[in-house]
Each structure stands twice: as C-alpha cells, then as structure tokens.
Amino acid sequence: MLDMKFIRENFEHAESSLATRNSEISLAGFIELDEKRRSLLVETEALKAMKNNVSEEIAKVKDKSTVKDRIAEMKEVSARIKALDDELKLVEEELAKLLMTVPNFPHPTTPIGKSEDDNVQIRTWGNPLEFDFTPKSHWDLGEELGILDFERAAKITGARFCLYKGAGARLERALISFMLDLHTTEHGYIEVLTPFMVNRTSMTATGQLPKFEEDLFRLMDPDYLLIPTAEVPVTNIHRDEILKNSELPISYAAYTPCFRREAGSYGKDTRGLIRQHQFNKVELVKFVNPAESEAELEKLTGHAEKVLQLLQLPYRVMALCSGDIGFSACKTYDLEVWLPAQSTYREISSCSSFGDFQARRAGIRFREEEKSKPEFVHTLNGSGLAVGRTLVAIMENYQQADGSITIPSVLRSYMGGMERITRC
C-alpha cells in the first residue's frame, strides 16, 4: 500500500511514477475520495466532541427530568453521527479498495522499461558448458533414469505435478538441506518452518490479495489459501508489531512448498518441472531499517547467488525493468540459470525490495530510537533458491553422454556419498 499523504502531496509525481509500470493504473478519484473523507471526519468528530461534553453534563445531573430536552437533542445528534459514520465508512472502504489495488512505485534505480525485453543484465557468472553430445532435457533424463514420473503424478492429481522417485526424491531433499544449512550457518539467517496455508489478512498484507486471487489455491471450509511463496507466512511473522531498531535486520530462511494456479499460462512450459502447481522453495526474508534496504538487497541477492556458485551452475543477474517488476516490489533482481537443453537462461531466483509497501499493509514498524515515533520497516525477500528448478539445472548441466548425472560435490554428503545417478 502506498502512503496516502505522499500521494496527496505529490500527486503528479505519483501518477508519472506508476505510469512507468506495465499495467494501467489510475489514481483518478483518489483526491476526491480523500477530500470527502476528511470533510466527513471533521464534521463527525465535532459532533462527537459535543455529544461527549453534553453526556458528561447529563451524568452530573441527579434529576434527569430537568434535562429531558437535552437528552432528546442528543438522541438526534447520535443519529446524525451514525449516518455520518456510515457514510465515512463507505468512503474509507472505497479509498482502501482503490489503494489496495495500486502497485508500488518503482525504485529510482529500477530501469524504466515496458517488458522483460527491457530488463538489464548486471553480470554473469560461469560459462555455459560445451557438450560433445546433444544435451537432453531434464524430463527425458528424469524418465530414463526413473527419478521423475510425470505420468503417474497426472494420474494421482493432474497436469503440472511431478512424482519424484529414488535418487530424484533424495536430491530434492538434499538441495533443501544444503540451501538451508548454507543460509543459516554462513549467511546468518534464522531458520523458520511456517504454516503452508494462511488466512486472507496475511495474503493481503504481502500483496497477493485482493488483486491476484485467481493465482491462488483456495480451501473451502476454513477460508484459507495455500501459500504461493514462503514470503507470505514469513513476512507475516511480524505483522502488527513494533520492532526494536537494535534487532534489525531480522533475516529468516524458510523451506516451504509453494502452490500456484498458473492461471493464464496454458501451453507455457507444459513439459518438465519448470512450471508446476506445487514446487519447493527455500526463501530468504529480511526486515530492515529503511536506510539499509538498498545494501541489504545486494547482500540478499549475493546469498542466493552463492548457492549457484557452490553448485557450479552458470547464471546471470538481471535487473528487472519498471514494466516487469511485481506488484509489491520496487526493485528486483532475477537470477537466471543456464539450461543447456533449452540453450537459454531461466529464472531460478527473484530477489526484491518492497520498500515500506508491504510493511504499511502489514503494520510492521520499528523505532529509530527508544522513544521515537514508530516508522515502517522495509521488507525484502528472494528465493534462495527455487528447488525444483535447481534440480533441473543440475540434471541438465551435470548430465553425461551415457545419460547419467554427476552429483555436484557439495551435495554428496547430503546424498550419502553418492557421486552419480544412474538408471536403477
């Protein structure tokens, strides 16, 4: 959520900043609603002050019959207050509805652009491998090795699910442990294990609702939603809290499965693990002092990169342009890993700063000094990494001519010493 005061005082700047985003956003109607809200507020508060005073006077009078006319008068005032409050509530609801669907301002350092074609490459790491044979796709490798079974997953549930078996299942688990161990022991993150389903308030606080309900899986009886990313439960850990400046930055690492409807992506990435309704992810989340958020985004991105470096997977870092960043983000770096079978880089991590956008929605604040006014923290998060896509990258980059897969050395201790996956 954006700051109402800021919009009020910088209306043109706000509109032009939002215009650099891809979607069509209009703040039209905002000023009018805002003014109406304030004039209603002034009126109703004056009446309430009067009512409070008169009620106090009535309280002091022993013989109520002498103040009959005052009581009658207050009855009318109360009715008037109620009418005004109802009107105010409507205006505030409309204002909130408008505000909740407006995306964040792009950060000044976010490149301006319309689509992903305008994203800017920041750096690359490693070089795409040269194969002296034609590299196979991970789905072919997975089926031949008997470690990925898409057909049976479709029988069990439906399209866009996968059944991992044997060394495949273990490799996924090894990656989760490896990533969590790295971030908690080397990068200073606190491990958390969260609920995988959340309520609507949590989903609204991070920005998935109200606009993106069609992307989410919903439960019927309690009105809960399956998380599309650990960002939701982890950011909500501190919802409606006032943190101490001395405890910032707070850094959490969380493994969770993620559930996404992938509505509107029919026909895209239909084969393989790239786009699934359920996938595993290790997520990094930070709550920081606003002064530190730019530096913290660089650090967090570096922590995600470290995973790829240790796995010896070539990748590049892209700065997303204003037209391509997510709803709540003001700045985003995507890490894209090299996939030889597709001869292309594919997103494996997205590291974003949200400024105070989520903190304002979620009511996450801190005090600069012990006695100073609470201010909103800045929130950041990034995948460290998407586990399924990491498994894909390992399978495709580490494949051998005979169809076996070498296990990266840093993972072998997590695989019981296994060095290579062969057909079982």
Next chain:
RNA sequence: GGAGGGGUUGCCGAGUGGUUUAAGGCACCGGUCUUGAAAACCGGCGACGGGCAACCGUCCGUGAGUUCGAAUCUCACCCCCUCCGCCA
C-alpha cells in the same frame, strides 16, 4: 465435535451503565537527593486519524445492536487455555 474458563492501553492486573479524561503495580524515561550509584520521593510514560497549533476524535479480541451515555448490557464471530471425544 462436546463441556467449561478466558481475551483490558509494553507486561501484570482492577474495573458489571455516567467524577474511567481506563485504578494500581512492574518495566522504561526525566528530575530531586547523593562523591557516584541504589533506595526513596516527584513528574512523565501507547497507537492511529484530523489540525499550523491549542486541541479534538478513535481504540478495552472483532463486528453489529440497545442507550442521551457502553470496557461494563444483548447478539454473532474469532483466538487462547483446561477437560472429554477423535486422530498423524
């Protein structure tokens, strides 16, 4: 799912219609005193919204309602605790 108990301004906790502008204590901050500290005493001590400000308004789990007036009465819902049932 059933029965019971409970949710009060950082914490504890009083308060069952009108000096509650929410007692009291703890914690915290400032002052007096002291060589310094502690103790004692005095004062301060929340969030949000509106306003240049004085100040005003809102907030006692949430939402409706009764009333001139609600922390207090009514209804619904949420959460926590205990016991029973079921269960990984």
